[in-house]
Amino acid sequence: MANPLFDQSKYDLSYQKIRLAYQRPEIKASVEVILSVFAIAFLLLVAVRPTLATVAELKKKIEDYEVVDKKLNSKITQLTRAEKELRENSADLYLFQRGVPDNFDYADLAKRVEIVAVEEGINLETLSFSRADITGEEVTVEKKDKKGNFIEGEFLLRFSLNGEEAKIVSFLEKVEKLDRVIKLENVSVKKVEDKEFPGGKLRAIGEITGYYLNSELKENN
Amino acid sequence: MVVLTEFVVILAFGSRFWFDKKLNDLKEVIDQKEMVVVSYAETETEMRKILARQEPVEDYLEGNIKMTKRIDDLKYFLPEGITLTELKIDEDKISLLGVAGSEETFSRTIRIMTQMEDAYQTEVRELEFDQKKGGVNFEIVNYLKEEK
Numbered sequence: 225m226a227n228p229l230f231d232q233s234k235y236d237l238s239y240q241k242i243r244l245a246y247q248r249p250e251i252k253a254s255v256e257v258i259l260s261v262f263a264i265a266f267l268l269l270v271a272v273r274p275t276l277a278t279v280a281e282l283k284k285k286i287e288d289y290e291v292v293d294k295k296l297n298s299k300i301t302q303l304t305r306a307e308k309e310l311r312e313n314s315a316d317l318y319l320f321q322r323g324v325p326d327n328f329d330y331a332d333l334a335k336r337v338e339i340v341a342v343e344e345g346i347n348l349e350t351l352s353f354s355r356a357d358i359t360g361e362e363v364t365v366e367k368k369d370k371k372g373n374f375i376e377g378e379f380l381l382r383f384s385l386n387g388e389e390a391k392i393v394s395f396l397e398k399v400e401k402l403d404r405v406i407k408l409e410n411v412s413v414k415k416v417e418d419k420e421f422p423g424g425k426l427r428a429i430g431e432i433t434g435y436y437l438n439s440e441l442k443e444n445n
Numbered sequence: 446m447v448v449l450t451e452f453v454v455i456l457a458f459g460s461r462f463w464f465d466k467k468l469n470d471l472k473e474v475i476d477q478k479e480m481v482v483v484s485y486a487e488t489e490t491e492m493r494k495i496l497a498r499q500e501p502v503e504d505y506l507e508g509n510i511k512m513t514k515r516i517d518d519l520k521y522f523l524p525e526g527i528t529l530t531e532l533k534i535d536e537d538k539i540s541l542l543g544v545a546g547s548e549e550t551f552s553r554t555i556r557i558m559t560q561m562e563d564a565y566q567t568e569v570r571e572l573e574f575d576q577k578k579g580g581v582n583f584e585i586v587n588y589l590k591e592e593k
């Protein structure tokens with residue numbers, strides 16, 4: 225008979241001994257307590273801890289997504305309202321376009337100011353436009369919307385004119401009331417001392433701000 | 446104790462899957478809402494343009510120098526005997542240059558200028574008594590309150 229690889233009887237004996245020892249209540253209790261502690265520690269370390277970490281992470285993500293969801297809800301509400309308002313006022317929206325045109329256009333404005341001057345019997349001496357950014361980078365500090373897509377450009381229109389007081393006032397009033405948004409910044413009305421106006425005319429010098437919208441301009445940081 | 450721990454483990458796994466599902470559902474909802482927002486892109490652009498165009502209108506309403514009203518007020522309140530040679534109207538001040546027929550007329554003018562509703566400071570910049578003509582040459586500046 226071949227030699228067994230290990231002596232079975234030896235292990236049987238050890239097993240018997242362990243079994244007898246395990247039947248003693250104090251050992252049985254101690255072993256069970258130790259095994260329970262190990263099992264609990266194992267479960268806590270391997271299963272519960274990582275799961276709780278994942279749960280915490282998920283909870284944080286859910287909170288963030290809930291914030292995004294709320295913002296999207298409010299944005300959708302605003303957009304729905306905006307669409308409704310745009311639809312309701314679609315007939316008048318062209319006035320905004322006329323008031324603040326898309327690009328800098330001096331010719332049309334100059335022509336209209338001249339027409340008002342002729343209508344009011346005012347002698348328009350000079351009409352000069354300040355510099356205006358048309359393309360490239362924005363140089364002047366202008367207002368822009370929150371997204372920076374539309375840059376609101378401004379330009380100054382300096383004028384010098386002469387005429388009678390009532391006509392000057394009426395001219396400036398009419399110019400301010402043009403469908404183009406322009407703001408009278410300052411005006412200085414002075415009696416003309418010159419002999420060329422014996423009837424006692426007045427000369428008015430002033431500045432008007434005009435506006436335009438330009439999406440081609442880039443913000444200069 | 447071990448059973449209790451196992452129960453905790455099951456509970457932890459259960460909650461993990463529940464949160465996972467909730468997160469996925471939320472992601473789906475957000476994706477859908479983002480699509481809705483994208484579909485409104487044109488409306489948004491249009492509205493932004495209108496809001497950008499509205500700013501100058503607000504500027505005009507807030508910073509308007511109210512030239513006609515100011516000239517009318519001056520015409521109405523200034524006493525007789527005052528001849529204005531120059532009138533300057535700015536957003537924050539009105540400046541009057543002129544000649545008053547007498548000292549009394551000048552002092553009435555000063556009183557009127559100080560009592561103007563939106564003036565917070567009145568300054569006499571130049572004052573010259575013309576002995577030959579008997580008048581008072583003056584320059585009065587009224588500083589105006591900022592409108593809110």
